[in-house]
Amino acid sequence: MITLLKRHEIQVLLRAGHTQAEAARIAKVSTRSVKRVAAEPEVQHVDDGKERGERRIGRPSTAEPFRALVKKLLGEEPEILSVEILRRARLDGYTGGKSALYELIAAVRPPRQVRMLMRFEGLPGEFSQHDFGEVKVLFLDGSVRKVHFFASRLKWSRWVEVTLVDNQVVETLVRGLAEHFSRFGGVPLCAVFDRPTTVALSWSKDGEVREWNPTFAYAALELGFTAEVCWPSAPRQKGAVENLVGWVKGSFFKQRRFHDMEDLKEQLQQWLHEVNTQRPSRATNQIPAERMQEERKRLRPLRVTPEDLALRVPIQVGPTATVFYDGRGYAMPPDAAGLPGTLFLFKNRVKIVAGSWQAEHERFIPKGQVARSAELRAAHLAAVAGVRGKRYLKRQQLFECGQATVEVLTEIVHRKGARGWYSEIEQLHGMLLAVGAERIERACRAAMQNGTVTVAFIAQCLGQPQGETDTGASA
Numbered sequence: 001m002i003t004l005l006k007r008h009e010i011q012v013l014l015r016a017g018h019t020q021a022e023a024a025r026i027a028k029v030s031t032r033s034v035k036r037v038a039a040e041p042e043v044q045h046v047d048d049g050k051e052r053g054e055r056r057i058g059r060p061s062t063a064e065p066f067r068a069l070v071k072k073l074l075g076e077e078p079e080i081l082s083v084e085i086l087r088r089a090r091l092d093g094y095t096g097g098k099s100a101l102y103e104l105i106a107a108v109r110p111p112r113q114v115r116m117l118m119r120f121e122g123l124p125g126e127f128s129q130h131d132f133g134e135v136k137v138l139f140l141d142g143s144v145r146k147v148h149f150f151a152s153r154l155k156w157s158r159w160v161e162v163t164l165v166d167n168q169v170v171e172t173l174v175r176g177l178a179e180h181f182s183r184f185g186g187v188p189l190c191a192v193f194d195r196p197t198t199v200a201l202s203w204s205k206d207g208e209v210r211e212w213n214p215t216f217a218y219a220a221l222e223l224g225f226t227a228e229v230c231w232p233s234a235p236r237q238k239g240a241v242e243n244l245v246g247w248v249k250g251s252f253f254k255q256r257r258f259h260d261m262e263d264l265k266e267q268l269q270q271w272l273h274e275v276n277t278q279r280p281s282r283a284t285n286q287i288p289a290e291r292m293q294e295e296r297k298r299l300r301p302l303r304v305t306p307e308d309l310a311l312r313v314p315i316q317v318g319p320t321a322t323v324f325y326d327g328r329g330y331a332m333p334p335d336a337a338g339l340p341g342t343l344f345l346f347k348n349r350v351k352i353v354a355g356s357w358q359a360e361h362e363r364f365i366p367k368g369q370v371a372r373s374a375e376l377r378a379a380h381l382a383a384v385a386g387v388r389g390k391r392y393l394k395r396q397q398l399f400e401c402g403q404a405t406v407e408v409l410t411e412i413v414h415r416k417g418a419r420g421w422y423s424e425i426e427q428l429h430g431m432l433l434a435v436g437a438e439r440i441e442r443a444c445r446a447a448m449q450n451g452t453v454t455v456a457f458i459a460q461c462l463g464q465p466q467g468e469t470d471t472g473a474s475a
Contacts, residue, residue, distance in 0.1 A: 002033055003209070005217050008043040009190075009226035010034055016189060016300070046217035062096030063089075063104040070101075070108050078110065107205060122155035124291075125298025128188045129153050130177060132168040132198075133245035135253045139260060147264070151248050152180035154188065157291035158281040162248055162268060170198045171311060174219040175347065178306040181223060186299025191220075192228045199229055218312050224303045251275070310344035310351070317341060317354050321380060322370055325350070329370030329400070333357045334383035370400040374433050391422060394429040401437040404445035411453040424455045431464050 002010075006027060013023040020038060024031040066089050073085050082105045086098050094101065130152045137147050148168060153160040161180040165172050181187050193199050201211040209229060212220075220227055252271050258264040275281075277289040284291065315323050321337040322329045330343075330350055341354025351360045361371035372380075377397055384393050398405055408428075413421045432440050443461035447453050459465065 002029060002037070003048050003212070004043050004046045005209075005212050005220060005227070007037050007040065008046070008221060010037045011042060012189065012224065012226050014038055043221065046212065046214065046221055048211065061100050061104065063094070063100040066092070066094050066101065067104060067108065070105055074105075074109055111205070123298075124156045124295045125186075125188050125300075127155040127190050127192055128180075128184070129155060129192050129244050130173075130180075131194045131245050132165070132173070133248060134168075135249050137253060137258060137264065139258055141259070145261070147253070149248065150176035150180075151244050152177070152184075153244050154184060154292070154295055157288050157295040158284060159184065159276055159288040159292045159295070160244075160248075160272065162252075162272060164265065164268070168198065170213055170215045171345070173198050174216060174311065175306065175309065177219070178223060178302070178304075178309045181225075181302055182306050184299060185296045186301055187223060187225045188299060189226060190228050191225045192230060194230050199227065203229070215311050215313075219309065222304055222309060224300060307347060310346050313343040313345055315341050315343045315352065315354075317352075321383075323352050327367040328363075328365055330359065330361045331370055331372035331376045331380070332359050333376065334379055366402065369402060369437075372397065372400065372437070374436070377433060391425065395425050398425065398428055398432060398440070401432065401444070402441035404448055405441050407448050408444040408453055408458070412455075427455050428458065431459065431462055434464060435462050 006029070010023050010027050010029070010033075013026055014020070014034075018026065020034045021031055024034045027034070069089060069092055070085060073080055073088065082102050085105055086094075086101050089101060130150070132148065132150055134146055134148045136144055138144050148165045149162055150165050150168075150173065151160065151162045161183050163176050163179065165176060177191065199213055199216050200209045201213055203209045203211075212227075216227075252268065256267055256271075258267065275288070276292075277287065280287050313325065315325065317323055317332050317336045317339050319337055321332045321334045323332060323341075323343060324330075325343055325345075330352055332352060332354060336354045336357035339354040339357070341352060341357075344351040344353070346363065348363050349360060350363050352358060359373075359376065361373075365371045380397075381390055381393055384390050395409065398409060409425070412424050416424065428440070431443075439462060440458075443458045446461050447457050450457065
């Protein structure tokens with residue numbers, strides 16, 4: 001089966017105005033496959049396993065039982081022709097078609113001698129190159145810091161963008177890619193990468209991707225680009241990508257001196273302005289900004305802005321109607337408990353959808369805490385049966401506010417005893433519903449620092465009248 005991302009690539013090529021024959025040549029598939037894909041609906045997801053099941057594809061290969069024979073023949077005669085292997089396999093009882101056996105031979109046969117290196121130039125709006133890099137920077141005060149960066153370049157105009165990053169994970173790649181496309185002014189036909197671990201999960205020996213990283217694949221679908229991955233065994237493909245990182249290191253990091261990170265960031269923007277708008281490229285003898293005017297005509301608009309790009313993460317809502325991701329909890333409506341769903345990971349917020357239920361929260365709350373709106377706190381309390389259950393849920397919701405609130409709760413419980421804490425926890429929870437977790441945590445921190453761990457002091461800090469808070473779970 002042609003992968004869904006490959007089908008997406010074919011559809012992009014056809015929408016860009018390529019003929020079916022041209023799309024077949026560029027995508028490396030048959031014209032018959034292009035005709036079939038052209039008649040299909042637009043690709044809406046990239047789950048190849050699900051699609052394979054729906055299409056009832058995946059019968060065992062009739063050639064697989066003859067893998068040992070093929071390995072033996074290739075080991076004894078490395079230059080043996082595939083047609084001769086087919087003949088001998090038939091003598092050994094093989095009754096399948098030649099295509100199945102030829103695919104097996106191609107997978108088993110050792111790679112041939114590397115062919116002659118060929119350099120090529122892209123056309124306007126055709127290719128962009130992307131890669132991570134890292135370099136140790138010696139600052140003028142003698143300190144050393146490892147700096148990570150993400151670099152992108154349009155191959156035809158040589159316009160380049162470089163962003164300093166904290167790591168080299170797939171989310172950083174996808175968000176850096178969206179930001180650089182936005183700065184380019186649009187999306188080229190194909191984005192070329194040199195990081196298969198962040199882009200693909202598995203691939204064949206000839207470098208064809210079998211399974212894309214789902215986070216990356218959905219981003220390709222959202223942003224509207226096709227992807228090509230270069231491989232260590234194919235230097236004629238990857239040289240240009242590697243050279244981008246080497247060029248950034250040699251032209252910027254190793255040529256300049258920096259006082260600190262702020263100075264480095266400022267000089268990086270100055271350098272990008274110079275190489276893009278003032279300095280002719282050695283490859284083209286033209287200033288990239290001049291060629292960029294022509295290239296932008298061939299770039300396609302982004303389907304979503306970098307701010308609206310959401311990564312999709314499959315989740316399961318827990319029995320407490322909470323979803324945990326990256327060490328943080330996000331509350332859902334009580335009726336969503338136990339349902340599977342999707343977490344849409346935006347740059348600074350999350351949206352969770354499970355069945356007909358959904359919730360949105362700020363993304364970067366402190367790790368170990370749970371994001372829970374006043375409405376969801378009230379809904380969770382209403383869903384819990386019994387006075388005792390409600391009391392302990394209120395205490396748990398206070399517990400989630402932060403370490404200072406935990407310390408205050410500890411003082412109250414130990415001071416008041418097994419049952420004496422009920423009234424004070426009721427009052428604190430009422431303040432939580434009124435002002436939110438962040439302000440409760442600040443007030444509790446002030447109480448601990450002042451040494452006055454009382455509800456009256458916390459109410460005073462919050463401007464809340466003591467005794468006029470929610471007591472809906474009182475006995």
